[in-house]
Amino acid sequence: MFKAILTYDGTRYFGWQKTKNGPAIQGELEKAIALVTGESTMPEAASRTDRGVHAKAQVVQFALKNQVQPHRLQRALNALLPSDIRVLEMVLEEFHPTLDAKCKEYHYNLDIGPVQDPIRRLYSWHFYYPIDLVKMKIATLDLIGTHDFTAFSNIEEKNPICTVESIIFDGHFVVKGNRFLYKMVRNIVGTLVYIGCGKLPPGCIPEILQSKDRKKAGVTAPAHGLYLHEVFY
Amino acid sequence: MFKAILTYDGTRYFGWQKTKNGPAIQGELEKAIALVTGESTMPEAASRTDRGVHAKAQVVQFALKNQVQPHRLQRALNALLPSDIRVLEMVLEEFHPTLDAKCKEYHYNLDIGPVQDPIRRLYSWHFYYPIDLVKMKIATLDLIGTHDFTAFSNIEEKNPICTVESIIFDGHFVVKGNRFLYKMVRNIVGTLVYIGCGKLPPGCIPEILQSKDRKKAGVTAPAHGLYLHEVFY
Numbered sequence: 001m002f003k004a005i006l007t008y009d010g011t012r013y014f015g016w017q018k019t020k021n022g023p024a025i026q027g028e029l030e031k032a033i034a035l036v037t038g039e040s041t042m043p044e045a046a047s048r049t050d051r052g053v054h055a056k057a058q059v060v061q062f063a064l065k066n067q068v069q070p071h072r073l074q075r076a077l078n079a080l081l082p083s084d085i086r087v088l089e090m091v092l093e094e095f096h097p098t099l100d101a102k103c104k105e106y107h108y109n110l111d112i113g114p115v116q117d118p119i120r121r122l123y124s125w126h127f128y129y130p131i132d133l134v135k136m137k138i139a140t141l142d143l144i145g146t147h148d149f150t151a152f153s154n155i156e157e158k159n160p161i162c163t164v165e166s167i168i169f170d171g172h173f174v175v176k177g178n179r180f181l182y183k184m185v186r187n188i189v190g191t192l193v194y195i196g197c198g199k200l201p202p203g204c205i206p207e208i209l210q211s212k213d214r215k216k217a218g219v220t221a222p223a224h225g226l227y228l229h230e231v232f233y
Numbered sequence: 234m235f236k237a238i239l240t241y242d243g244t245r246y247f248g249w250q251k252t253k254n255g256p257a258i259q260g261e262l263e264k265a266i267a268l269v270t271g272e273s274t275m276p277e278a279a280s281r282t283d284r285g286v287h288a289k290a291q292v293v294q295f296a297l298k299n300q301v302q303p304h305r306l307q308r309a310l311n312a313l314l315p316s317d318i319r320v321l322e323m324v325l326e327e328f329h330p331t332l333d334a335k336c337k338e339y340h341y342n343l344d345i346g347p348v349q350d351p352i353r354r355l356y357s358w359h360f361y362y363p364i365d366l367v368k369m370k371i372a373t374l375d376l377i378g379t380h381d382f383t384a385f386s387n388i389e390e391k392n393p394i395c396t397v398e399s400i401i402f403d404g405h406f407v408v409k410g411n412r413f414l415y416k417m418v419r420n421i422v423g424t425l426v427y428i429g430c431g432k433l434p435p436g437c438i439p440e441i442l443q444s445k446d447r448k449k450a451g452v453t454a455p456a457h458g459l460y461l462h463e464v465f466y
Contacts, residue, residue, distance in 0.1 A: 007351055007352070008351050008352075054352055078348060083351060084351045084354070086351050087348070088348055115240075115320070117319070118242040118317045119242050119356065119460075121316055121317070227352075
């Protein structure tokens with residue numbers, strides 16, 4: 001089985017998964033693999049990133065009937081893929097992209113201030129109002145650990161229990177956890193930003209978690225600030 | 234007179250100066266000022282950045298007949314300008330954007346390695362081949378000081394004497410000088426990269442300067458890695 005590490009600028013994509021609505025990373029990769037090998041595949045990813053979300057190192061798996069040297073396939077794919085998708089690494093490895101993943105790390109970029117930075121406009125969430133970074137830093141502590149994160153998911157989940165291992169915040173977010181619910185990272189970011197700007201009180205997180213009510217948490221932060229940074233196996 | 238600090242993503246622009254070929258920063262600013270004030274102006278910039286070059290802090294000057302509060306004008310312009318151009322500051326000040334400028338600082342971003350980073354593809358020069366950063370660092374020293382930079386200009390210059398105050402290089406470039414010839418920063422970057430990858434010998438800079446021959450220096454580095462970072466008055 002092939003294991004590929006993919007990096008992409010998600011701006012113009014409808015997310016990882018193929019859809020009828022528009023271009024998707026999965027579809028672009030399938031097309032490129034088919035052009036190189038003549039085989040049709042169904043690449044699976046560690047994280048089904050949403051529309052507009054970027055990836056520094058998405059982990060992808062697919063199988064081929066014919067033998068191809070991984071580094072040759074990598075080079076051929078990089079020559080055919082659009083410039084906003086690249087294969088960083090390619091090896092042969094037996095693994096399951098989702099079931100074997102122990103931990104994922106997401107990054108979220110903020111651009112705080114009255115005037116948006118045009119150069120970062122496609123890669124960070126511009127937040128106009130002043131926010132209290134210290135309040136936010138303290139509030140992150142209430143999210144660490146194993147909780148029912150129903151209040152931070154945009155859909156009903158079969159298993160809402162997740163372990164958030166760490167959240168580092170220094171103006172940008174680094175969130176690590178064993179698994180994440182639908183839009184959970186963006187809901188965590190939105191809730192922390194709401195705490196930072198005073199729309200939610202500093203100590204609200206335990207109550208929000210307990211309520212299991214999505215409406216109690218903050219806004220879903222926009223997709224274009226989010227990066228799948230790493231998947232740990 | 235109004236002094237505005239502009240920041241822009243130069244990707245889709247034909248440079249600062251208005252042209253018949255396509256959109257320019259100057260033209261977008263003129264249009265926005267006309268919409269807000271009803272007045273036609275001719276904004277002048279500290280640096281006429283080329284097609285595709287970005288700016289962190291371009292300094293722009295223009296005059297209006299009617300009185301407008303600078304911070305109100307700034308806000309109105311930011312509401313009307315395309316999202317890849319923003320006014321960072323706006324004050325009333327008597328000055329000349331080019332003649333009074335004592336020093337300019339440019340940054341140049343490299344992306345070194347076999348696979349281009351898609352997220353930085355519009356904002357850095359991807360250089361495929363391995364390069365020796367130490368060789369490049371040492372070679373920068375030969376460019377510091379007051380020299381005839383004819384060999385680093387893409388056009389014939391009336392006054393080719395420039396003082397390069399400093400070049401910091403740690404994978405990216407920070408170049409400071411009193412004035413720069415046409416495409417001089419990009420020619421400096423291209424020459425240093427050629428030294429780094431062995432296409433030019435390490436000690437070649439003094440000879441290139443003396444030759445006054447553009448053909449002796451390296452390639453002109455692409456525009457999209459270059460940022461006008463600051464103008465000092």
